[in-house]
Amino acid sequence: MASSRQKEALARVLAHEGGYVNHPRDPGGPTNKGVTQRVYDSYRRSKGLGAQSVQVISMKEIAEIYDRQYWDAVHGDELPAGVDYVLFDGAVNSGPKQSIVWLQRALGAAYKGRVDGTMGFSTIAAVNAVNDRDALIDRICDQRLSFLRQLRTWPTFGRGWAARVAEVRAIGKAWATNAAPLVANFYDGASAKAYAEDAPAAPMTAPADAATGAGIGGGVVAGTLQSLQDQLLPFSYASEWIGKVIVVLTIVSALLAIGGLAWSWYARRKAKRLAEAMGPA
Incomplete structure (x- = not known):
């Protein structure tokens, strides 16, 4: 009863x-x-x-x-x-x-x-x-x-x-x-x-990690081109063209790396908050 x-x-x-x-x-x-x-x-x-x-x-x-x-x-x-x-x-x-x-x-x-x-x-x-x-x-x-x-x-x-x-x-x-x-x-x-x-699924960090990796990789390429530019300095036309490529690569790489790191921070923070609120159920 x-x-x-x-x-x-x-x-x-x-x-x-x-x-x-x-x-x-x-x-x-x-x-x-x-x-x-x-x-x-x-x-x-x-x-x-x-x-x-x-x-x-x-x-x-x-x-x-x-x-x-x-x-x-x-x-x-x-x-x-x-x-x-x-x-x-x-x-x-x-x-x-x-x-x-x-x-x-x-x-x-x-x-x-x-x-x-x-x-x-x-x-x-x-x-x-x-x-x-x-x-x-x-x-x-x-x-x-x-x-x-x-x-x-x-x-x-x-x-x-x-x-x-x-x-x-x-x-x-x-x-x-x-x-x-x-x-x-x-x-x-x-x-x-x-x-x-x-509840929504936690954001994936894979795209952010890929973007960060691409940004770092672009930075490495830019560094290599910088070295090549130094060697081609006597050839002003080729050196100028490579310089422009270096600038573009540096900017894009920085944006990718910063964006990837920012998204990764957001995704991990969101996942943590979801885990804290939802629990194992």
Whole structure:
């Protein structure tokens, strides 16, 4: 049987999810009360039932799906008040594995295991050893926001996601301090699914490395021509022609080398930021 806090957490998650949506940019596709058509199809198959539109999903089915696929997946009953709700809401929006990754990263040095999105004994023990639950919830929500900002769908749904995370943060911290839990609200765009698969790929450094190499190579050629020009100095016409080639080669080589180094710096910085925000999930 669902605990009273699980029921209260579910009520708030459902408020954030709203009703039926099918936004063309939402990677979840047709979704009703946070349950995607794909999840609903899998649930009905597991029950030996035929497929039907998620638009007609019953509250009993919703409660069972949320219980098994999200609350149990993050081990909600084993987590402290507030942290359980924060993980639960994140799991519904981005999947249990991603939500657990945010938690594991937010635990910092308190967690000695691998950041793998699996809620094992070491993760639960680390959570329960944390004294400042407010600070932990802040770090989890910060991880979640960093992740969301990297997604290609952030320009479309970012405002709604940011409002949702802010409210999840406030509700979770109220629960963590035994204050009266706040009411959740629906924000336009906040129910769109936010999956790691929707993050852009990190920029490739190969073109930059090639450009830098070409620039250096051009510089070497220019140096060789400079030596040849010195030898041909008595022949003024040939020397003048080679001088022009040297100038062009030097400029082009410098531009290639500088451009390649700049792009390489940008690509590596972008890749690092993506890795920090996305995590191994």
